[in-house]
Amino acid sequence: MFEVRTPRTGKARRALEKxxxxxxxxxxxxxxxxxxxxxxxxxxxxxxIFHMKKGSAVKFSRKNENIKPFESGGETSLEFFLNRTDCSIFVFGSQLKKRPDNLVIGRAYDHHIYDLVEVGVENFKPMESFKYDKKLASQIGSKPLIAFIGEGFENVEELKHLKEVLLDLLRGEVIENLNLVGVDRAYVCTAISSNMVFLSHCGLRLKKSGTKVPRMELEEVGPSMDLVVRRHRLPNDSLQEEAMKTTREKPKKKVKNVSKDTIEGKIGKIYMPDQKVGDVALPNIAKGVKRERREAKLKNGEDRHASKKLKENST
Incomplete structure (x- = not known):
């Protein structure tokens, strides 16, 4: 079990949130x-593989004796390294007499092993063996195209599982919008048989086509290899159910007095209060109003004097 530590500084808190x-x-x-x-x-x-994933990969150069992904108890040190490096995909290479040039590709959920695919590498050709224009070399941060050719990726369970793992390994960051300038390479995976896949890496050359969309040509830049599927392990039902959980979208708050119509579109109702014109204060008092007030005051004053005289005469 890993020790759970609470962040004490803002930098540590931001790192944990990330x-x-x-x-x-x-x-x-x-x-x-x-x-x-x-x-x-x-x-x-x-x-x-490290060069193709440059910028989003961590490579260890030392040998690891305790890592045995398919054996019980051989995943502890691997999960420890995944937790320390914050990686969710791993590629493990080993050489055995029964399994030469063995490559294990796996995914992790919450720094625990999720699923595994073991393949053997055959007919490997590095980038150095291909002659091409250096302008076609892939740039860091570019988005690749991935093509899966063959019915085996839809019918054979092993190849379907390998397709999912290769997609997570090669696709990079998930984005919504894409510029054609940022697409400079393509991975072509061809299902040769029920347990063999040919993987090649090609550069994209953009040429004029007479329209706004350029014409693309593929030129192999390497590496290329044959991947022979040997073993694979699907995730546990409980772990898969936990990994597939998604949060429900919050229901949108109902907006009052707003409706939608297919013809007029968005329709809104506005309620105006009753206007009390008599209680509204006038900003400017007209001269005629002032004269009427003066006359009213004078009239009131005469009436008062007349009432006083009547009182005196009565006494």
């Missing part, structure tokens, strides 16, 4: 590790 679960997750970081034994081909594969 790592907290979000309704819309940002790009996932990838952790790349080595096993006890690795071959030269496998080291090159892990290095190429």
């Amino acid at each position: 790592r907290a679960p979000k309704l819309v997750e940002t790009g996932k970081k990838t952790l790349i590790l080595h096993g006890t034994k690795t071959s030269g081909v496998l080291n090159a594969v892990l290095t190429e």
